[in-house]
Amino acid sequence: MSGIDKLTKKGIQNIPAYIPxxxxxxxxxxxxxxxxxxxxxxxxxxxVSPKAVEAMVKAATEANIYPDPFCIQLRKKIGKKFGFDDSGDNVIISQGGCGIISLLGEVFITEGDEMIYCDPTFGAYGGACKRNGGVVVRVPVTEDQLYDLDGIYKAITEKTKMIFICNPNNPTGTAVDSEALKAFIHKVPKNIIVVVDEAYIEFATDPKVKSMVSEISDDVNLIIIKTFSKLYGMAGVRVGYSLMNKELHGVLQKATTVFVAGRIALAGVMAAMDDExxxxxxxxxxxxxxxxxxxxxxxxxxxxxxxxxxxxxxxxxxxxxxxxxxxxxxxxxxxxxxxxxxxxxxxxxxxxxxxxxxxxxxxxxxxxxxx
Ligand SMILES: Cc1ncc(COP(=O)(O)O)c(C=O)c1O
CATH class of the missing domain: 3.90.1150.10 (Aspartate Aminotransferase, domain 1)
Incomplete structure (x- = not known):
């Protein structure tokens, strides 16, 4: 025994290894x-989009050169698509949606902070919380397998740092009504970060299920997670992104890994965005x-x-x-x-x-x- 456990952060000691x-x-x-x-x-x-494949093959010939360190071109393109200004300063690029979930834990969760989400939901939220010493507060989904917004609201304490809403939810596939979610986002105390994970939202064809990107403003600590893994068929490429106000962006961009997305990945996802x-x-x-x-x-x-x-x-x-x-x-x-x-x-x-x-x-x- 080398005693490596004693050298390891407590949050890491107590989590089980991931079983794929x-x-x-x-x-x-x-x-x-x-x-x-x-x-x-x-x-x-x-x-995968054939246009993305073509762009990735082309970019592979330049794999000897480092990519754009801050993914600025992609950030600008995404920002424009969602109606932000052309600075790219409302967009964080990450290694898949999982990357931003980890980053949020690393940047915001400290010992004893509480993170609330429903159960069952996407497993990565709990890991990001516990690795950083946070405490997970799970609220069961309703009988209809819906995220229980009232239940989450009631579970808020003065230790609550972050709330995750997976909408539509994995694994239940259900989605909460967008008016109810909007009201929830604006009701939550301002010192809490609300994260809405919209990894699957583009598959929603019901007009009652809408993205919450329109609710981003300087008045709410709202982060919307999206990914190229699902709709764009690029799970193997590992690019995700999230949208937020500039203040939140400033903090998260500082902590993001430089060169988080490689040249081939960047070329691929940008081409995929254009493949209607x-x-x-x-x-x-x-x-x-x-x-x-x-x-x-x-x-x-x-x-x-x-x-x-x-x-x-x-x-x-x-x-x-x-x-x-x-x-x-x-x-x-x-x-x-x-x-x-x-x-x-x-x-x-x-x-x-x-x-x-x-x-x-x-x-x-x-x-x-x-x-
Ligand atoms: C709800 C949800 N969010 C985020 C992700 C992250 O996906 P990725 O890291 O591939 O972007 C997944 C993957 O299955 C998911 O189900």
């Missing part, structure tokens, strides 16, 4: 399968897939919550983990480690294959029902 989800390769090998359909990580199954065709067809494909899967699973007697994302959350009536394990034997990976099943929406062909596998597994009758 199963890969298609490991499931293929385990069950000796030729084909595995992985619909477990909410990746974009429509691929890819974006529109992805949104339409997801909308159709969402309808199709919801209908098919409902016919099987599953309860499917209304999703505003590229995945669905559903109660099959079977034991969730056992169902996911059994599906893997037939070459389908979904997420089975929440209360209910979370399934990523794929291309129509994948969706049909997925439904066929689910039907087969249920017919086989090897999955125990819930008590």
């Amino acid at each position: 989800g199963r890969t298609a390769e490991s499931v293929k090998e385990k069950y000796k399968l030729d084909k595995v359909l992985k619909l477990a990580s909410n990746e974009n199954q429509y691929g 065709e890819f974006v529109t067809s992805t949104i339409e494909g997801i909308r159709q897939g969402r309808e199709y899967i919801t209908k098919e699973l409902s016919l099987l007697g599953w309860k499917v919550w209304e999703s505003h994302t590229n995945f669905l959350y559903a109660d099959s009536g079977y034991q969730t983990a056992a169902l996911a394990n059994e599906l893997e034997k037939y070459g389908l990976i979904i997420r089975g480690n929440f209360d209910y099943s979370r399934i990523t929406i794929g291309t129509m062909e994948q969706n049909k294959d997925m439904i066929a596998i689910i039907k087969k597994v249920i017919e086989e009758g090897n999955v125990p029902k819930k008590e």
Whole structure:
């Protein structure tokens, strides 16, 4: 024993190591399968924008040169898209949405600070809080699997430093009404930072589900997180961004890693932003897939919550983990480690294959029902 634990920050000592989800390769090998359909990580199954690929290939020839240290060109382009001035000083670029979540913990959370969010939600929030000695306050989602804004408001104490709202929420796919969220943002005491994670919001086609970017002003400590990983199909490239007022930006930009995004990544995401065709067809494909899967699973007697994302959350009536394990034997990976099943929406062909596998597994009758 080297006693390295004693040298490590207390927040780090107490957190468990991250356990990644199963890969298609490991499931293929385990069950000796030729084909595995992985619909477990909410990746974009429509691929990557061809324009982005072309730009990345071109940029690869200049990989010997450092990229723009502060991503200013991308920040300006994003700022302009969302109606800010052309300084880029309302935009932080990070290594995926996960990067800004970590940065927020590092910059704002100190020993004993409380962070409130609903449960279940995206796992990264809790890690960012605990690594920095903060205390997580979890408020259960409502019976409708919605973020409980009233519950969060009631949980505020004088130690509350930050509130995370995942909208639409991962893993439930549900989204809160935008008027209610707007009212919540303006009601929260001004000394609290409100973070709205909109990683999936572009998939929402319901007019009641709106981005909160319009609520950013000097009067609110509001940060909106977005990512190129989902709609733009660039999860492997690792670029996320967040929007906020200039004061918050000034603090976070100082703490951001210099050269946070590489040359290839920057070229790729900037080209992807201009590929309207890819974006529109992805949104339409997801909308159709969402309808199709919801209908098919409902016919099987599953309860499917209304999703505003590229995945669905559903109660099959079977034991969730056992169902996911059994599906893997037939070459389908979904997420089975929440209360209910979370399934990523794929291309129509994948969706049909997925439904066929689910039907087969249920017919086989090897999955125990819930008590
Ligand atoms: C709600 C939510 N926020 C943020 C992210 C971060 O994604 P990335 O780091 O790939 O941008 C994810 C990824 O699954 C997510 O589900």
